[in-house]
Amino acid sequence: MDTVRRSIWHEPRPVGALPIGRLDWLLAGVFAAAAVVEGIVRPGLVWRPLVTLLALGLVPALLWRRTRPLSAALIGWGVVSLLSVLQLTTDAGDLGLYSMMAVLILLYSLMRWGSGREMVLGTAFVTAVVALGMYVAAAGWADVFGGSVLLLLFVALAAVFRYRADLWHRQKREIRNEERVALARELHDTVAHHVSAIAVQAQAGGVVAGLQPEKAAEVLAAIESEASRTLAEMRSMVRVLRDEETVAYAPQLGVADLPALARADTTPVVEVSLDGALTGLPPSVDTALYRLAQESLTNAVRHARSATRVGIDVRREGAAVRLRVSDDGQTDAGSTPEPGYGLQGMAERAQLLGGALSAGPAPAGGWVVEAVLPVEARA
Structure with missing residues (x-):
């Protein structure tokens, strides 16, 4: 107001x-x-x-x-x-x-x-x-009163239409702000994941080049592949922002694409497990599960100390879907780090769909991120 x-x-x-x-x-x-x-x-x-x-x-x-x-x-x-x-x-x-x-x-x-x-x-x-x-x-007084009422009527009518127009413009600005936040979240989820994978491959490449030079080409090919995917997704998002171009939208990644995140030849090893009826999910829930798993995996690769394994588990539980991403890295007892932009964005994404997200150290060690989303997502 x-x-x-x-x-x-x-x-x-x-x-x-x-x-x-x-x-x-x-x-x-x-x-x-x-x-x-x-x-x-x-x-x-x-x-x-x-x-x-x-x-x-x-x-x-x-x-x-x-x-x-x-x-x-x-x-x-x-x-x-x-x-x-x-x-x-x-x-x-x-x-x-x-x-x-x-x-x-x-x-x-x-x-x-x-x-x-x-x-x-x-x-x-x-x-x-x-x-x-x-x-x-x-x-006379009657003419003065009638003329004043007529003038005030036009003023009031203009004020009403002006208020409605300004309110409409304000709502448009709010929608644009929400779109910018959503775009920032998508960029963070996508780019951070791929760049982290590139960094891990580059670190591994330095070791492999010295011990097994013949495998250095494989590491470089993996880095090239991740970089190409990053550029492709960023270009797609940039094209969406250009009004003068017609964009052919690619389908959003979902639960069915999670097995592509599995890695058996890297450290940490990434394992993906899908259980239950996970087909036919609403597009918003399907995409959110993939993005939450992707962001959690990125955080584990970047921040988990001495982690050798990261597990991604998605299972259907009645009218909800539970996502659990855990690693076996070292954590300091009794310490809970301040949530960064990634965790805040993940929590907001889950809340927008009527679900919940929690993140913290596991009792047996490591770090666990759990998200529960209803199958019938909030509009």
């Missing part, structure tokens, strides 16, 4: 943000035709050519009502004030045209698209013009 209020009263509207559209041209054309016809056929109109010409001065104001709301209001209501001054100084009859009620549209536009400063200045000018017009017309 505070954001919307600041937007209404303080943030200016860019001049070029709302170009002159067909509706503006149509409105200006209809008004010009009505003013000319009324100026010709209305009986008893004093100074007919001058009044008609002044009325046509509202045409540019109607065209600028959204791009330059203050200028449009000053022009339109300035014409009204000029006619009131002429009527007062010459003691002539009514010099106004009924079609000039279009100045109410300019008041609406001022409150709808003007900045806070423009609204204050424009409202003060309109109030002075209205007071002058009522004085010239010797309006």
Whole structure:
């Protein structure tokens, strides 16, 4: 609410943000035709050519009502004030045209698209013009009340539509923020996993090159493969962000892709076990299980001290699916490290689906990450 209020009263509207559209041209054309016809056929109109010409001065104001709301209001209501001054100084009859009620549209536009400063200045000018017009017309209390209610009605209508538009823009910003957080999580999960695998292979390559030079080529091939997958996934995400390109979306990785994470020729060894009816899961749950397992494996490879084995176990338990990732690394008794961005992102991912995630040292040693997600995920 505070954001919307600041937007209404303080943030200016860019001049070029709302170009002159067909509706503006149509409105200006209809008004010009009505003013000319009324100026010709209305009986008893004093100074007919001058009044008609002044009325046509509202045409540019109607065209600028959204791009330059203050200028449009000053022009339109300035014409009204000029006619009131002429009527007062010459003691002539009514010099106004009924079609000039279009100045109410300019008041609406001022409150709808003007900045806070423009609204204050424009409202003060309109109030002075209205007071002058009522004085010239010797309006009674009933006319003053009715005219004020009409003006306030247009102001209230503009405020309602402005509030709804600002609220809509705020919701769009919130959706974009959520999308950025989701993208950051995906980048972290994907890139961190592959880069960690590259680092492990490179470390192993240094040892293998000295002891078994013939296997160095295999290590380099594994590094090249991981780097290529990382680049491919990053390029896919970047293409999603480019509106001008049509992206062919690849299917999201899921539980069925977890066996590809298994490694028997590295340290630590990675074992994957799938149990129960794990097919037909909702896409959100299926993808989340893979990403949680991938991130947990990345953390184990990077942080588990002296770990020789990492186990990934996924099993169906009634209306839920349990993921357990454990390693046999060394942990300090009684110490619980502060959760980093990875663990926080994993917990948020599980909570968004109505599940829960826990992470901590295992009683028998090592580190365990467990996530329980409902099969029928929260929308």
